[in-house]
Amino acid sequence: MDECYGRTGTVLHIDLTTGAATPEHPDGTVYERFLGGRGLAGHYLHPFVDREYTDPDLPLLLFTGPLTGTESPTSGRGTILSRSPLTGAVCDGSIGGGLPTRLKKAGYDGLVITGRAPAPCGIEIDDNEVRVVETSLWGQDTDAVLHALERRLPEDTSLACIGPAAENGSLLASVAVDHRHGGVRGGLGLVWAAKNLKYLTVRGTGEVRVHDPAALVEAREAIVRLTMASPVLMGGHGFSHWGTGALFDLINSRRMLPTDNFRKTWFDQGAEVNAAALARLYKPRDHGCLGCHIRCRKIALDGRSLPGFETMAHFTADVGNADPEAAMEAADLCGRLGLDPVSAASTLACLREITGKDYTDKTLISTLRAMAEGGDLAAGALNLAQACGRPETAMTVKGLELPAFDPRGGYGLALAYAVSTRGGCHQRAYPISHEVLRKPVATDRFTFSGKARIIKLAEDAIAACDSMNACRLIFLAAGLEEYAKALTAVTGKDWSVQSLLEVGERTTVNERRMNAENGFDSTDDDLPERFFTEPGTSGGGVDVPPIDREKFLAARRNYYWVRGLDENGDPTADTLQRLGLDR
Template structure:
């Protein structure tokens, strides 16, 4: 069947690995991916666990659609308690690792404990080995992957770079050089366990009840629902297309969110990316191939994605494509999350320009900017301070009014003063400021819903959070605008039992509530669902959003509406009634 019904558990302290059946009851309630990894962590982690201790666990979770012909099914969920926020943290990473893990026979890998020396984990079907990573430690993710490929042959690898080894709260996990499980310091969890990499090779396959019927259905769906106007922007342009959309609607973060438009946007938009495009790349089972492989001057990268163009481009005052590409490449190699790294550099630039603390870097200073990824990831020079991330830098040096973070996670590339629901989405995202839990900018700033009102926004954000929770549990890529009805149709074909959209919506709601309960258990409540003061107190002055802010009372109103609709109390706690209704 579509589940392998087997989990691999590896204890790095003892060096032992065991297998166990997938918990079928939990799989029915949470599908896989996001939901199921959070369920395992909720049940297995002690409240208050130090995210960088041996007691935290790292869960790699596939879903029922992983490894099949279902379009856009190449994602893997990686989850742990976050070192950046102290919340639950689930990331998703594309490429080919997730299907390969299923071909090796596993739905998931749960990694526990801490190795006494650097190791990497090698999985080849039933063969599980922890091998010395002494020769890899200190190296970037790119060289690490190349060395493992040379040693092991045709494997797919997850690796960390220097940022993960040095336990940065903005360290990511990389795969196939340019794909990342990006946010919340998931790479530091690997680093804290002395785990440099995980390589997998699988020789098995996945059983489908009626493969002819299934294959024909997937081809039809791919033609009629995936490769359509709604999704083909990913192929024609990819995420760089959003630069022009954000600029024209006044939500392009500029100079640490001081403005929502950037004069130099044409140097970092989709047209500029297309001028240096060499090839399109795709993840497993994806007809959309959103990735742009670019080469410019002496540098090259798979990217840069919108988030990188916005946070490491306009937000740092850098209107120079070659510089952004090189910054992107350095971040990828050292395994720095470009959203957090861009924000952190921008914060240091504003602090310096305002004379609050001199970090020696100003907006638009390309030369200094390009030294930052290496300095930050190795905690050298000024990088030792920037490695703290925006929240801790503000606590140490000041600048709290323009510290652009929520719960310790830096803000993605959509200015909420021009998309009020985006503010609510950041405030209520389960891992701190995140645009992937709900992305209402698409229908407010880029659509026909009024962006400058609090009315109806709670319902909008909740619907997206629940729907995405299903999507990331099955686990689909974000870039297919798939309906819940379509998800139910595909899961019915794949799993041989009837799914309905209503049932999936409950799974989504249950998942989002469980993530919230994890955070609640760690002490989070309404006080933590804040936005940076800048969004409330400062009006933008240029473009479509000129004169706009997101007044605190409007934000608080949206938040109260949100809690009420969620069935949570006024302080943001899940009520007993809601827990009963969702079987939590």
């Protein structure tokens, strides 16, 4: 085998039906075309993407990238990917903590997990030793599981598990990683449960080989200098100081904070639940992923994680709650039950609009518990709204609940939501960067002009980032030019901005191809009707009208053209051939 730099050259296939663990050594061209992370995971998903989540042959994929485990900044990321039980679309989650780094140091670029164990089980990886073991932890919440594992495993072991929500069949089930680093949406925790997989532990003590360590140090220093000079990331009002909750006041002042299930875009009581209010109440300390200098996670004195912006915004403004402790308790409970907090809160907001009943601190918690036990609430906002005969109350795209940014406040955001391959998600293109944070350059947030090309290029850049497995947030300061130098130093292959964008384009088009094979088309690349017919909350010198539907459709057509899609939103034969996806 050729020398491997930045990769181990091994993908481990684990069949839970038999307990067999089989290494595969992919051809080098596969790594060059898909790089790692989200791109490489998508490559492995494609042959099975039409399988239901209950099918043992549907793979659960966990992949690192070529920068994972190196000195490249924020490289301690990984990707969990499969077909979403909630939406039926391709879905991934970017995970942090120490798990991706330790998987790479154990000798694996990724895991392909198939089959269904005959009894609840865990996968335990300790360098080259891989065990599938029966477990008695089924039924316990994520905190109990992770603490039980920590008591018997070496300290340098990383852990991931599901909670009761997945075991009870909730389509909103998430995955807990190293206590504070999950954030997996789309019900991917339910894929674990369908395989009878309760937990995964990884310990790796090896080293990731780097082709040119001196060049990596130089690239690292350039990236760190850029991040240290970034007010958004490292400033006194930035993510390093406040966590992503730093966005709360800004988004509220821009009149784009989802309030009362997106019926309003301004929360009057925002000052009671913003980042400064949480800091006064909970005196948080800093926490971050392995190898990250930004440290955007915040931990309260009582050990609970402070919610990130999207979770806090949805458990306050979107559900009509101004009690920060109720929101803290709700977010913490989601973590323990293994619920995606963004989807859970959005489903609560949908229920509140349908019933007309406000939440108290007690009913907020009791409804979340019911959500983790199954039934209509466990099926997400769209299924709940349809069951109640009120489909217009579901604020979803492709069945995935929207995060805490109202699309009437940013038209690039509106387009990005609609065309996102995993559904209602801003992180596929992160237009908040230029429409709100003004990075790298400011754009007019109330126009579709130029947004089709901007969204396409941003999707490609973020897909490349997810395939390298760097943190998306760092791209508010550094760019692909700096990371191309880091990747070249690590792998010994000459990477450029253009070659990284090509990987990102291939990754995104592959996802659209898989969605098309599962019946998605242009009718799914759309927004809830509310955004085209109802205004947001104007004020503070900001007018928030409904989105002009004709202009939105024109922008979507432009996006299809620059993306190389046909009028149905499917990749054309020429696009597939150009990207080598027609094989």
